[in-house]
Amino acid sequence: MNCNEIQERLSEYVDNRMNAEMSAVIESHLASCADCSEVFAHIAGTVRLLKAEPQVEPPMGLVTRVMAHVNDEPAKQSFWQRLFPSFGLNFSLQISAMVIVGVLVVFLYQKNHYSQPVSKPDEAERLAVHRDRDVPPAEIMELSPGQTLAPGHIPSGGQTQAGGDAAAGFDDRARTAVPVQPDAPDAGAAGRRADREIILRMSAPAGEGDALMAGATTKALSEPQSPAPSRQGLKTLHDARRRAVETGEAQSVWLEVPIEETERIRKEIGTLGTIESETVHRDELAVAASSDKSARIRVTILPPAAERK
Amino acid sequence: VNRESNPIEPQPAEAGNDWEWVRKVQKGDSAAFETLVRRHQKTIFNLAYRMLGGNYEEATEATQEVFLSAFRSIGQFRGDANFSTWIFRIALNHSSSRRKTLASRQLRTVALDGSDPVDTRTPEPATVVVENETRRLVQKALNEVSDEHREILVLIDMQGTSYEDAAAILGIPVNTVKTRLHRGRRALAPKLAPYFSDRQRR
Numbered sequence: 001m002n003c004n005e006i007q008e009r010l011s012e013y014v015d016n017r018m019n020a021e022m023s024a025v026i027e028s029h030l031a032s033c034a035d036c037s038e039v040f041a042h043i044a045g046t047v048r049l050l051k052a053e054p055q056v057e058p059p060m061g062l063v064t065r066v067m068a069h070v071n072d073e074p075a076k077q078s079f080w081q082r083l084f085p086s087f088g089l090n091f092s093l094q095i096s097a098m099v100i101v102g103v104l105v106v107f108l109y110q111k112n113h114y115s116q117p118v119s120k121p122d123e124a125e126r127l128a129v130h131r132d133r134d135v136p137p138a139e140i141m142e143l144s145p146g147q148t149l150a151p152g153h154i155p156s157g158g159q160t161q162a163g164g165d166a167a168a169g170f171d172d173r174a175r176t177a178v179p180v181q182p183d184a185p186d187a188g189a190a191g192r193r194a195d196r197e198i199i200l201r202m203s204a205p206a207g208e209g210d211a212l213m214a215g216a217t218t219k220a221l222s223e224p225q226s227p228a229p230s231r232q233g234l235k236t237l238h239d240a241r242r243r244a245v246e247t248g249e250a251q252s253v254w255l256e257v258p259i260e261e262t263e264r265i266r267k268e269i270g271t272l273g274t275i276e277s278e279t280v281h282r283d284e285l286a287v288a289a290s291s292d293k294s295a296r297i298r299v300t301i302l303p304p305a306a307e308r309k
Numbered sequence: 310v311n312r313e314s315n316p317i318e319p320q321p322a323e324a325g326n327d328w329e330w331v332r333k334v335q336k337g338d339s340a341a342f343e344t345l346v347r348r349h350q351k352t353i354f355n356l357a358y359r360m361l362g363g364n365y366e367e368a369t370e371a372t373q374e375v376f377l378s379a380f381r382s383i384g385q386f387r388g389d390a391n392f393s394t395w396i397f398r399i400a401l402n403h404s405s406s407r408r409k410t411l412a413s414r415q416l417r418t419v420a421l422d423g424s425d426p427v428d429t430r431t432p433e434p435a436t437v438v439v440e441n442e443t444r445r446l447v448q449k450a451l452n453e454v455s456d457e458h459r460e461i462l463v464l465i466d467m468q469g470t471s472y473e474d475a476a477a478i479l480g481i482p483v484n485t486v487k488t489r490l491h492r493g494r495r496a497l498a499p500k501l502a503p504y505f506s507d508r509q510r511r
Contacts, residue, residue, distance in 0.1 A: 017472070042499070043491075043495065045505035050462060051467070051469075053467055055351065056355055058355075058372065062354070063347050066372070067343050
């Protein structure tokens with residue numbers, strides 16, 4: 001072993017993390033090498049000084065102070081405790097409730113998503129459409145002016161019917177997550193349904209929303225490889241989130257996302273709350289295999305679960 | 310009914326009793342958290358104290374915040390690591406972000422008066438002068454190495470954490486712990502060398 005190799009192992013030697021054989025090699029080397037001995041003295045001296053430092057006593061009453069903060073925290077309740085606050089329902093009843101809710105959800109879901117366009121929308125469909133319309137159209141129009149981004153409308157080769165401005169707009173939107181208007185003709189019964197549906201439970205009460213929003217936006221903006229990432233999409237999400245807090249009602253948002261961005265956008269959505277459910281009708285591979293250039297994500301934002309005052 | 314602990318529930322090996330207390334807290338018994346605070350306050354306080362420039366007030370504040378944030382996220386603790394590993398990680402993350410805030414503040418202070426930023430805000434009571442002098446020197450040297458080196462030196466050489474536990478806390482392989490520790494010691498040594506006793510210096 002040369003001096004470099006010896007010196008690299010001196011910390012392990014000082015810490016007794018070496019077998020006897022290796023220790024003997026080091027010792028005999030140190031006995032005859034002034035340079036390595038100097039390094040050894042430095043490392044051993046440093047370790048000795050650090051280890052000799054006494055522990056500092058924390059202030060009296062630190063535990064009490066911590067516990068005072070802990071007791072100020074809002075009580076944590078389980079989902080079921082919140083759902084059935086004072087009935088004292090026992091576990092089997094809770095399970096039954098869960099099964100009933102589950103069956104209902106599956107029933108409504110199938111009604112809603114697997115029925116083909118018929119002359120008269122059934123109750124579930126009307127309900128869903130009504131939800132979507134709860135999103136004020138003005139805000140959506142502001143974000144995707146004039147046009148929806150159904151795949152047929154994305155021009156190839158940068159050519160559009162509407163001139164240069166529109167071309168730039170399209171180009172930009174094609175790369176980022178863009179909110180689309182759910183009830184526009186292309187997105188309606190004749191168009192595509194969502195490739196992915198996400199139900200998001202907001203994690204923060206309204207007061208913390210802004211900080212969260214700032215965090216998520218900054219994060220999105222600071223990602224190097226994604227120029228102007230889902231900024232618009234995020235804005236729409238945040239608007240919907242704000243509405244969810246204000247109205248206490250679920251809000252739906254549609255996003256049109258380039259296939260390769262799907263996963264990243266999904267993660268960004270996850271930073272806004274807890275994803276309660278996610279249904280994938282077509283995964284990225286399936287979307288890519290079709291002629292579509294982008295995936296449609298429908299995000300339903302539920303208001304925060306915290307008890308409302 | 311569902312507050313009762315389930316006796317058949319598997320206990321992770323080597324989690325010690327901390328895990329039982331964590332489970333109690335997770336089931337809604339926040340008073341049980343006090344035991345965990347009591348057990349770990351001194352190590353967390355000392356870790357924060359060393360990471361935050363040897364500032365007693367900062368360390369006190371940091372310790373409170375570390376435990377509070379551990380309490381808030383205790384639902385995420387699954388018992389696949391030791392509680393101490395988990396809370397050390399929280400403490401290191403907290404210290405590192407707090408350091409950045411302090412550093413920008415201190416930069417401004419230093420630029421104005423040119424003084425040493427160590428301990429400017431809380432002068433220590435001059436009880437045992439010699440001991441405090443060494444502590445100040447060691448702390449000053451620690452402040453001058455990189456965050457990465459300070460972290461590993463405080464963990465292993467001052468808190469007595471094993472290589473393996475340090476690897477778990479920092480989320481790095483044991484071999485990286487070895488090399489990082491060695492580099493850290495070599496970076497710190499020249500700053501401390503004047504204070505080795507003659508006998509140590511050979």
